[in-house]
Amino acid sequence: MDHIEVGNQCCSPRIEGIQKIQQSVRARKKQMEVLLGLLGEEDEVPCDCIFVYGHEATGKSYLLSKILEEFEVPYAWINCVEIYSQRLLYEGILSQLFSSTYTVTTLRCDNMCDFIRMFKQEAQAMNLKKMYIILDNAEKLRNFEPTLLAALMRLQELTRLDLSVILISEIIWEKFRCGIGLCEPLQLHFPQYNREEVLEILSLDCPPGYSEEFYTAYLRVVLSVFYLVTRNLRELRYLALLNFPKYCEPIKCGTVSESDQHKLWKNIEPHLKEALNTVYLREVSSFQWENYHTKDAVGPAKKVGDLTQSFNRAAVELPFYSKFLLIASYLASYNPARTDKKFFVKNQGKVKKKKINLRKDQPKRHILGPKPFPLDRMMAIFYSIVEEQVPPTSMIFSQITTLVTLRLLATTSNEEELGTPKYKCLVGLEFIRNVSQTVKFDILSYLNDFI
């Protein structure tokens, strides 16, 4: 999009406002200028529809809200995730823009026709000149009928008021198109921040008591580890703040001075590498993390590793037969049916051994994922691997349905087909190995992929 000059001739409060925004919003100068140009000055008609898109945490909502707050224009901000019916959208916009006349209790508006009528009426009554409607997470609007989006994009035309509809989304405009022609909006892209910009923004929240250079040096260390994995500003900020006390620890103890960056780096690096595994995963809460780093004198790396492992470990206690049923389902899901004879038929002595020639180039079933199997096959494997005689009572079958409700198995057939139910096993190899260890069953020797 072309660079739009913000008029030099405009009045001073506007320039002051722009300067204020520039102070609080970093690395978004160009986007700010474009937006200001599109939203228009006081006596200008704003652009009827603007589509703002970019990745997560690129400052779309933040910049917009700053601009709207700074210039004190009437606006309605709707997060479309909250809107499960169209009524909430209409009433939300009306109650935000005309809060003096409409309260949530008295308002009733459930179609576009009423909305436009009420909107015009109120705007005339309150003598509002310019308004903005911001729809965050606009991709959710596609869940409604396509006419809703089409009407919202033409709201300026339909109400004949100077209003601008701004859609904020993380996905591109092409994915919004539907069979009916939509009025094309002006698109504004928010690119991801580069390394310098991230550094600039993160250095804004320098903790008190430390110099900015010191904090920037720390941030460089953090970015050198994490920037490859994520560029999400929110996540980086969280990680930087979380690990800062650990970084400062040697200084507090008095062993290292602030200027000796090499030693500080040596000290923090293993901890950051450890934290790399927990990016985006809140397996260890920040409270626990801090506890391990500051209060315990014991080596944190080991403990943290323990902590995450304990989280990962499949710790589901199951009844004895349920375990065998689960193992049987796993074997049925990951072994081809023609190898069943090889693994599970006990008395093969007299029968002529037919050589099962397996193609070597076949991809491993563990890569392709589980295959569905009929109940009969699973029960046959179950009776073959359980050493003792098990009567097929209702208990066994009710345990199968329990496994389904626990999401360890999944049904793949229709519910009507009671006669031939089909299942799929949903647990991983690590889980099933743990389970089979508890019943002393060597599962790896029964799996075709590992022989």
Next chain:
Amino acid sequence: RKIKRLRPVIPSRQTPCSVSENPLELARVKLHVSAVPEYLPCREYEYSDIYSFIEGKLFDESGGCMYISGVPGTGKTATVREVMRCLTQARDSGEVPLFQFIEINGLRLTDPHHFYSQLLQELTHEKATTSHAAELLEQRFTKPGLKRDHVVLLVDELDLLWTRKQDVMYHIFDWPTYPHSKFIVIAIANTMDLPEKIMLNRISSRLGLTRISFQPYTHKQLQEIVMSRVQGLNAFDPDAVQLVARKVAAISGDARRALDICRRATEITKLESKHKASPEKGSRHLVGMGQIEQALQEMFTSPKIAAMRSSSLQEKLFLKAVVAEYQRSGLEEATFSQIFKQHVAICRLEGIQPPTPSECAAICSYLGSCRLLLVEDGQKDILQCVRLNMSVDDVNYALQN
């Protein structure tokens, strides 16, 4: 009062419509579809059939049904209305027994069951809910009671009164069979085999075999209809009327279509006479072959070809790419990514900068919203299926040279 205000009403005309003396203007007024003439030419046989049927039932003091079918624009409703007009005149002069004429159009009802309340309101000016109205009507038609007048009901667009249980249709054709009902039903629909196709057997048997089928007008009849309307006006060249009649009769035999074309031709003639500085004042302008030809062109040419011809270069290239992809794969369907590949190849061949996928998606969705293509949602991205909404020959014809 509130309900009255909510109904949309055409505002009453303040000053009367100006009628010009110009023969072209007069012809335009007379050719309007709403200007039904005094007598309907070419429907004399059907007219007498319907007339004698209703008259016979009125004199017999019995009820009955009649089913009228025919393609649109063959004068079904106009003929029945004409019959009823004549019968009303006869009733007023005391030649036939008293009767009440009610007309109900299936398209005007929001729900088939509203038929009951509509009929009751027309009959007795009472308002009632649909179920209550059904009960009242049931009593009125089935119970022997007071001596009542005949009721002649015209049901237009009968096929829209179809419901799952077909109770509305059943009642319409059941009530005339009661001895004291004096209920005469004339049902109109477009298809001839409607009673056999959608009605239950017990309903179609009640409907009976009194059926009239209105054949589409032949070109001679159409010519007669148009000429009867512009009689004595000296606005049309008879050959031009014949051309219209032959063209319309070849396609549908729809009288409305023929009248519309003639009206359009008068407008074209008027425009032309304005543009041409007439050499002598007061010269007569006849609607000739040329104007008719132009009006026919406007009415019958496909808008799709015009749309393709006036589309932008990249849109044309996209359509070409769709055709090329059809030819390559031999299937009548392609995904967006396949077509995009073809599009880029064509652009390279023509020496044009190829568009980006985003631009191409915009082109695709625009053509889809014009219905030149049939496309899926943009959500499916490069996997969306694209199909032509016309034949490949049309595209080739429109895009050649």
